[in-house]
Amino acid sequence: MTLDYDIIVIGGGHAGCEAASAAARLGSRTLLLTMDMAKLAAMSCNPAVGGVAKGQIVREIDALGGQMGRITDLTTIQFRMLNRSKGAAMWSPRAQCDKTRFSEEWRRTLENTWNLYIWQDAATELLFAPAPETNAAPSDNLPDETTTSFNSAPGTISSAAESDADSDPTLRNAPSAAGKLAIRGVRTRMGVEFSCRKVILTSGTFLGGVMHCGASHAEGGRAGDAASHGITESLRAIGFETGRMKTGTPARLDARTIDFEILEPQYGDENPAKFSFSPETQPVKEQLPCFLVYTSKEVHDILRTGFDRSPLFNGTICGIGPRYCPSIEDKLRTFADKDQHQLFLEPEGSSTNEYYLNGFSSSLPWEVQWKALHKIRGFEDLHIFRPGYAIEYDYFPPTQLHHSLETKLVSGLYFAGQVNGTTGYEEAAAQGLIAGINAHRAMKGESPVVLKRDEAYIGVLIDDLVTKGVDEPYRMFTSRAEYRILLRQDNADIRLTPLGYKIGLISQKQYDHFTQKNTFVESLISFAREQSVKAAEINDYLKSVNSEPLSQGRKLYDILMRNNVTFDSLQNTLPKLRKFIAANEITPEAIEEAEIQIKYKGYIEREKFIAEKLRRLENIRIPENFDFHSMQALTIEARQKLSRIRPETIGQASRIPGVSPADVNVLLVKFGR
Template identity: 40%
Template sequence: MNEFDVIVVGGGHAGIEAAHVAAKFSRVALIIPNPNTIGMMPCNPAIGGPGKSQLVYELHALGGVMGILADKTAIHTRTLNASKGPAVQSLRVQNERDAYSVEARALIESNPNITIIRAEVASLIKKDNKITGISTSDGRTVSAKSVVLCTGTFLAGVVWYGKEKRDAGRQGEAPARYLSQSLRETGHKLTRFKTGTPPRIRSDSVNFEVLELVPADNPAKSFTGTTNAKADASPTWLTHTTLDTHRLIENNLQHSAMYGGEIDSKGPRYCPSIEDKIVRFKDKDRHLLFVEPDGLETSEIYLQGFSSSLPPYLQDEMIRTLPGFENAVIQRYAYAVEYDILDPTQLYTSMMSKNLNGLFSAGQINGSSGYEEAAAQGFIAGLNAANYALGKDLVSISRDRGYFGVMLDDLVRWGIDEPYRMLTSRNEYRLLHRQDNAEERMTELAYQWGTIDEQRYMRVKASLDRVKQEVERFEKSRYKGELASKILRRPEENYQSVCNYIGSSDISLTVREKEQVEILIKYKAYIDRNQRDLESRKRYENMSLAGIDFKEVNSMSNEGREMLEHILPDTLGAAQRLRGVRDSDITALLVHLKSR
């Protein structure tokens, strides 16, 4: 049978989420050249990090699977920015690379509504500006009412080792050779991006005694509330570049694919190659590098922060300038990869193409970078592909609801000129959109959409009720005449210490629920202010800017003024989404509008 409701092209992190959520409602074909690569982690063996963990928590709350896979295969968990406020605290989970892929493939293969088809997609088939299926490179036709493209770095992919060029979407894997042309023929604008990956080192060739140990969280943390027995089984370490590293790279930039002129496409600003770091940050005499195991039973070490497009013989020399790596042996060399992407302004926030009804896309094909960004887009694209196939309304998530909405808004409304990475700094309401309250923000939506069942919905509601009751108890209880909530706001106090004064709760709370009670009380003033700001923005979202002379607006940045004069947005809401327009510029505009 070659007729389906939804076709998902690609089995990476976007494809897994797209296929899984679409299969809740429809018959899905997952098309991939090699099913053994489902759920591969081609770059770092980790999930999470600033801005990214928030996406994973939201994805889990919505009914996605990345958090489950990450927790099942975790070998090290660490809360980043732990010394800072909850708005920027982010979980990063180190995973067993091979185990993650095994679990992901098992999840897909065990789903009765998903059929895996081993093939390369060659072209899109359409009729009356609607997608009707795809054709494969070996001449087969697969029909469906909607298609989700999750092609990663495979669209016309080329990998570079110095000046050596190979057609590939990943090391040792053929690219998608024909699909780019089919997209152009259906009216889509494409451009080229670049990314890269570090070398993999033989662990028995590294002197770990001179490296700085990076301890895991104790107890281990998780995305889903469930940790596995190995979640704190392995440490990670730190090393750094040296002046010898820098001199070697500077003296050989002409051999780099990037600096030698072979690659002119844009790479990721927030994950630069080691060549980029040396060139762009000449004032630094060292760059930190994370040394991460690929698993508990593998000999490979991943060197985060050392991606490169220099040739292998130079990589051998570079590695041996690092402390602890004087005798290091590279098992797999670093490389850069160039690939085609769709301009994401050609999409709706539902991830459907504006040029071809029923065509959706997610992940690196949309210009984003990172597993987590891909998975989040895959979920939205897969859900809407099923909705479209079944004649239902398409859905999305607004910017004021969470990191999902911020990313969708950034990609679709602003567009991008470099690989997009989610950061906490992109979210103007990050104190409201914390990783600890993702369920509070997303569960109602998930239940409405049918992506979680009633049992889970009621379980989350009960948890939220327990948190609310405990906050109320703290706001009413006193110790030596002082409210418990006021005592908890002191820097030296925490939830447990105040319970020692006022007594434990009559209801049983989980560790997560206790953490949330503490956050809601300690940061109440800031949360309330952020909420008032959000509500104010929503009220003024549609306020007209017709007839405004931006030169007359006081206290506006030059960059913001120039952008507003160039674009001339119709409303205050449209203005606040423009790149280069700051929150302070919007405040200045609001003051000006009120004074008219």
Template identity: 40%
Template sequence: MDKLGKYDVIVIGAGHAGIEAAHAAAVLGARTAVFTLTLDFIGNMPCNPSIGGTAKGHLVREIDALGGLMGVAADATFLQSRMLNRGKGPAVHSLRVQTDRKRYHMWMKHALELTPNLDVHQGEVVALDIAEGRVQGVITSLGGYYECKAVVIATGTTLGGRIFVGEASYAGGPDGQHAATALTQCLVDNGFTLRRFKTGTPARVHRRSIDFSKLERQPGDPDESLQPFSFLTRTPMHNKVDCYITYTNPETHKVILENLHRSPLYGGMIQGVGPRYCPSIEDKVVRFKDKERHPIFVEPCGEDTEEMYLQGLSSSLPEVVQNAMYRTISGFEHLEIMRPAYAIEYDCVDPTTLYPTLESKVVAGVYGAGQFNGTSGYEEAAAQGLLAGLNAARAALGKSQLVLARHTSYLGTLVDDLVTKGVMDPYRMMTSRSEYRLSLRQDNADERLTPIGREYGLVDDARWAVFTQDQAIKQAEMHRLETTRVPLADLRKAAEEAGVDRSRMGETGGTAAELLRRPTVTYELIARVIGWGQDVTPAMALRLETEIRYAGYIAREQRAIREVQRHEQVLIPTDFVYEDIPTMTLESREKLTKIRPRTLAQAGRIPGVSPSDLAQLSLAVLRFQKEKEQHP
């Protein structure tokens, strides 16, 4: 076996998780290599050509705040931008952009090539070299050996991948890649608990075959209101394309039901568990029999291609059935399929076998990220990749690792859910998964996480300078709003000129901040009277408005967070024996022994651990610590 290199960190896979892992590790100064099956699919979007969405947009902002790449890449390559959930409260506002798929790949590939301390290799890793419970290196299909101190597995859906289209099935990865099968056996042989999950993607079709006159146009937000993902982006943004909506109908559903026996999902060929919140069109028709139609979003794959993506029509039916099904839909009567829809099964790990650092409990130095950890989605993958790469590098360099508590971020919530509760199907981030949504808004990700990124070495001087400047602008404007009085007559005159309802503005004037707490009073309206704050962007104005208007609710949430932090600070010793607590239920002891929670708070979030069990555990940990102090 040829020894070809020596690294601190090796990343397996260069999808969204692998990109962030490799970049983070290299930025921290670790000698890093990333291996990918093909350089032509770095940052590939095998499913939806978009970044962000409900809760996912929060993750992209958090990645950016910590010093990651996804937000910057999305801003550089977007085609259309929309802020979702504007009709709801600010806690669930989420940015989503339609992205040029090919340009996103090229941007990310070049970013990795330009990253110091990072080598990019095309090659398949077929085995890990493990000795005495710790990873020592990796072996490639060409017989090369690369020594390392840590490995991040970010294999996406290629690990044990198998494609299904009707009765046809074959080993493979998305978009014609070959499957990575050898590594699965190595992991099983070394004690990793693997499972089979499944996902799917719709067909890509030719633009010329769509009758857009029968579809509903879905434009992006007005250019003047567009917000970037990255806190670094300062250039003006412009939408370049429209998206469209059409719907299935009873005839579509009839074709699906008549051919259900030809679906590998219903015929028993597919054994993997699919994503609950992104079902195939077959699943939708079967599970929601009362619905006469389902929406289909028609989205471009790029500026320089005629391929269109049909979001909402994921399927594993035979190609001939797909043709018949699509052509029952208004606007699709003459549809030309360029790439048929397919389902894919793949191998992933049980995430409860990972620590909150994303390091494996089975083999030291091995970290997981993305779909390998049982999640779905580019954004979930990228967020985990950043954390796994950061921790792998810091461990390799002999430094402390980062654990993000769930009250700090959606990333912290995501990881805590994975390692504490586990998953029964591919995990998707949603705002409802967080108890602290008002504090974890997408607009304040920089305040929450950029100082952490700076402390742990990911945030460079340029980003830190932008952050500190933004904070100074915000604080200065907040002070101005809290100290500048606005006469009610002036405010009502401004409202009349702007065509704003004056009926709920109160009967007296007050400071600008006091008035912003009243219904129908916005920062923009206040600015008509006192002027726009110096260097305040529209995004900053909305952020100030939110923090002033919801100050009482945010303060209440912060009190709840401080209460939880007390339990987060109670560390459970790594050698604690749960079987020695007879007053706890057997179920709790078994689950605590399996998960081995890091803190008392994490223990309380394990399904099956009751408040009574937690109280008993708290007392037992206290006794354990006192005994160790007395008898070290």
């Protein structure tokens, strides 16, 4: 018996859950095939969402109509806006989550998504067929009449998506049939064969997973889960490149055995914000503290006694590890002169005694971890639920993907998440969302959504992956983005919600909420532009915030451009401002947005100008099958790299490592207008 779906998502992690949710909500009959449905969107490592640059990604996911922000809000136990003291471009929301409730909330969401079916099993083989000459038309995608379906109800597609797709530059032309093979189905460990038109592979750290703790090593996708075999082999057999990467996690500790009285607490924000732009979630009400603890020379000395048995150092693990989330043994090597490292002790939930020790990731023998941890102040009587371990797994170099996240070798096959060499829940979820959207759009014969580098961190992430590839687990940083002032967490909705609405993921209600916020922002900015303020009215206030007093009246707008001057504090001084805000019921989010737009206007305009100038290169397309080897004027290295990556535009070609400005000029002479 064969079961048929439009789209099959393999893996119910952060990427797979977003992919399945998006594809089904857009109208594709979707199957989420995952090894354990009790662990949907499981947080394999730290129970936190967001942080520097990752928080911006979560806001973007939410603005496009994804779920991660909403589910984080529903399960937050501590919220902090990191980098508040820096400029708005650096503000990064971060939430500590209740790990169990996060996963449960995802399960509730997916189980109640129409058009989405879950099957608990392991995919062991991908099934291929010869690719049609061109991308299949929607009518070719009807299920085979001879196959059996659970439910034949057709999905609905937003009409806005269909009418506007071609006029929106974000929705680029679909790649034509991506090679000689097309995906046609999946076979599972239980021997079930599913047929489908699209597959999104999101199997995370599970492919060929091997876990290490000292000399002990065992197969597994993460602690408590089996590894997954068969997929890598079936892809390698048809020409995919694969590699090995590694990552690690720290010990989990029993709160009953920690002396919290002597530890330094770290509380959440007094007025916590939240991730989702939707009014349907609220900021966390009752927060739990994290705690700071510190290693010492004594702790380091004990850890060093295990180095010869650390699989990271004795050659047992050869995969490439994350430079930016190093293990404690890596830190001792890199910073050999430091006698102390700060660690964060984070609760894993509100109804568990389990604590996560952020910064102490390790694969040292468990007894070395145990002894060293007992020397940390506050941990003298510690009980450890489980020691830290490292894991090695297969990934697929992401230069094998189009920007749509469809593979270049197999039409209809998409990769998203850690299988693409990234690390982090947020990076995975973002890719899952885009792959889900694009697999659905390809089903309908519509062009893929490709976000540009000046539109979203998600655009930067995917462009970096497919253009530059990865030589270590890729995590997002603000420094990876050229246009940080444009890509702020506060304006993710302005950047992306119109697109989310257009493609059909943002509801009318949410869109109306968004337009209302914009109206508030604009009216407040206009008010500030129009209102003059007399020196006598405001000088006392200005002195109180260490700002130069006025010698004559000025527009409110000009005063707001100064440091330390905020709408909030000005409301007490200027009754007309207070009345305007109250009469128009302007929300705190809109006030904050208006203030950021006023304060950063000059910077924002400068970045927009540069982005516009450089966009010219993004719009010059390179023909799909162009023979770069025929261009003698290019360096040999450029010819090789361009032939391998096959950039779609001159902008993308210019970002490929090894393609010089001189090579770009050669391409411009050939293809420039």
